[in-house]
Amino acid sequence: MEFEPMEEFEQQLREALERRPAPPSLKRKLMASRRAERPATPMPAWQRLAASVALAAVLGGAVTWRHVEERRKGEAAREQVLTALRITGHALDQINTQLAAHSRAPQE
Amino acid sequence: MHIRNMTFILATSILAAATMAAPARAQTVQLPAPPPVEKELAARASNVTEVTLGKNMLAFAAKFMNGKDKDDESTRQLIQGLDGIYVREYEFDKEGQFSAEEIEQLRKYFETSEWSPLVRERERKGGEATDVMVKLVNGEVHGMFILEVAPKELTIVLILGPVRMEDLGKLKGLGGLGALGDLEKSTKAKDKKGGAQ
Amino acid sequence: MAHDWQPDFEQLVDEHQSMVFSLAARMTGDRGLAEEIAQDVFMELDRHLGRIESAAHACFWLRRVAMSRSADALRRRRVRGVDLWVEMEEHHGSPAEGRSSPLGSRLEQLLATLPEPQRAALVLRYQEDLTPEEIAATLASPVATVKSHLQRGLKLLRAKAANHLKEYVRGI
Numbered sequence A: 001m002e003f004e005p006m007e008e009f010e011q012q013l014r015e016a017l018e019r020r021p022a023p024p025s026l027k028r029k030l031m032a033s034r035r036a037e038r039p040a041t042p043m044p045a046w047q048r049l050a051a052s053v054a055l056a057a058v059l060g061g062a063v064t065w066r067h068v069e070e071r072r073k074g075e076a077a078r079e080q081v082l083t084a085l086r087i088t089g090h091a092l093d094q095i096n097t098q099l100a101a102h103s104r105a106p107q108e
Numbered sequence B: 001m002h003i004r005n006m007t008f009i010l011a012t013s014i015l016a017a018a019t020m021a022a023p024a025r026a027q028t029v030q031l032p033a034p035p036p037v038e039k040e041l042a043a044r045a046s047n048v049t050e051v052t053l054g055k056n057m058l059a060f061a062a063k064f065m066n067g068k069d070k071d072d073e074s075t076r077q078l079i080q081g082l083d084g085i086y087v088r089e090y091e092f093d094k095e096g097q098f099s100a101e102e103i104e105q106l107r108k109y110f111e112t113s114e115w116s117p118l119v120r121e122r123e124r125k126g127g128e129a130t131d132v133m134v135k136l137v138n139g140e141v142h143g144m145f146i147l148e149v150a151p152k153e154l155t156i157v158l159i160l161g162p163v164r165m166e167d168l169g170k171l172k173g174l175g176g177l178g179a180l181g182d183l184e185k186s187t188k189a190k191d192k193k194g195g196a197q
Numbered sequence C: 001m002a003h004d005w006q007p008d009f010e011q012l013v014d015e016h017q018s019m020v021f022s023l024a025a026r027m028t029g030d031r032g033l034a035e036e037i038a039q040d041v042f043m044e045l046d047r048h049l050g051r052i053e054s055a056a057h058a059c060f061w062l063r064r065v066a067m068s069r070s071a072d073a074l075r076r077r078r079v080r081g082v083d084l085w086v087e088m089e090e091h092h093g094s095p096a097e098g099r100s101s102p103l104g105s106r107l108e109q110l111l112a113t114l115p116e117p118q119r120a121a122l123v124l125r126y127q128e129d130l131t132p133e134e135i136a137a138t139l140a141s142p143v144a145t146v147k148s149h150l151q152r153g154l155k156l157l158r159a160k161a162a163n164h165l166k167e168y169v170r171g172i
Helices: A006-016 A024-037 A045-058 A065-107 B002-020 B036-044 B055-062 B070-079 B100-110 B171-175 B181-193 C009-028 C031-051 C055-077 C084-091 C102-111 C116-126 C132-139 C143-171
Strands: B047-054 B084-091 B115-123 B128-137 B140-150 B153-160
Touching: A006 C102, A006 C116, A006 C143, A024 C009, A024 C031, A045 A065, A065 B047, A065 B055, A065 B070, A065 B084, A065 B115, A065 B128, A065 B140, A065 B153, A065 C031, A065 C055, B036 B047, B036 B084, B036 B100, B047 B055, B055 B070, B055 B084, B100 B128, B100 B140, B100 B153, C009 C031, C009 C055, C009 C116, C031 C055, C055 C116, C055 C132, C102 C116, C102 C143, C116 C132, C116 C143, C132 C143
Parallel strands: none
Antiparallel strands: B047 B084, B084 B153, B115 B128, B128 B140, B140 B153
16 A cells, blocks of 8 residues: 655645535524524613613613612523523433434334 | 424323322422532533522513513513522533432432432443433423433433423524434434444 | 623634534534534533633634534434444535545545544644644643544544545546
C-alpha cells in the first residue's frame, strides 16, 4: 500500500472538513422559539423599569415602587416556569426516544 | 409526534395503574424539601438549574403570561391548578461524578407509597436510567415524577397537582427543541437497510 | 464579575451556526440530527448567556457543548458496529457542495467510520484547526490521550483512504 506524504494527506483532510453552512431553517427555528418564549419587547427589562420610573416622575405622580417591583418579580417567576417546562419537555423527548428505540430492539 | 407517543403510552399505563391503585383522598400537597444528596450533586456539577415553584408562585407567574400569546396561553393552562413544580438539572463535565447509590437515594426520597411506577429503564453498560412515576388520586393523575440519568447529566422533574396529558404534549413547542421526526425517520431507514453489518 | 463584552444571541448564532452544525454533522453523520443538536446547543446558550464572558469564551463554550451533545446523541442512538458511511449515503442525497474531488467527500465519509474519540480529535484538529492542548480543553481529556487519538486516527484514516483510492481507480 503506497501512501502519499502525510502533509499532503492532512491538507486534503483540511479541505474535506471545511465547515458546512448550516441550513437556513436552523436560525429561523431558533429565533422563532426564542420569540415564543419571550414576549416581543423593544427594551430590556432594566430599561423598561427605568422608563417606568422616569415617566412616573415626569408626570408628577408618586412612584409606586411596589407595582414596579411586583412586575419585575412576576416576569422572573414567568421565566422560571418556562425554564422548568423546557427541561421537562426535554426529559420527555429523551424518554420517548428511548422507548421508541426499545420497541425496535427485537429487530437488531 | 413523539410527545404524543409518550402521552399515549402514559395514558394507557395510567389506566392500568388506576385499576390497581387504592383510592386516595385529594389533599393539599406541598413540594418536598430538597433531599440532602442534591447539595452534593450540585457542588460537583458544572451547570446547575434548580427551579422550585409552589402553588402561590405558579399562580403569580400565570398573571404575567400574556393571554394573547398562544404559547403563553398553553403554559398558563398547563400550570393552572398545579400545586407545584420542582425541577433540577445537573450537568457534569465528565462521567463518574455521581454514584448509583446517590441515584438510589434520590429515587427513594421521592418514591413514597402514593407513587405508581410507569417506566423503569436501566442500561447497565452506560449507567443510563429512566424512571417515570405518577401519583393517582381517584384514578386521575395528580402528580408526575421523572428521573432521567445519563452519564453526564441528571434531570429530576416533579409536578404536583392535576396533570392533563394533552397539555404535556404542548411542552414540545415551549422547549423549542425541533422535531425528533428526522431521527425517527433516519432510524427507520436504517432498519429497512438491515441494521448493523 | 463585570465585563465590557455584551453577548448578542443573534450575532452569536450568525457567527457560529456553521461551526456547531458542522461539528454535529461530522460526529453523527446525520444532517437532520445535526440540525437538532445545533438547535439544542443554541437554546442552551440562550439559557446560559449571562455566564458567557467574552467572544472567545462563547466559541469555546459552543464547541464544547456541541461535541458533548453529539456524543450524547450517538450514545442514545446506540449505533454499534455500524459503518456510518452507509448511513451517510442514505442521508446525504444531494451531492456535497464544493467538493473538488471524489476522495475529498469520501474522506469525510470515511471519517465517520473511525472510533468516536479519534473522530472527535480529528474533527477538532482539521475542521477547527485546534492544537492538541485546545482539543484537550474542549473534550476535557488529557493532552497525551488527544495526541494518541490524533496519531492513530490519522493513520487509520489514511489507510482507509488509500484502500478506497485503489478501489476507486480500479472502478474507473
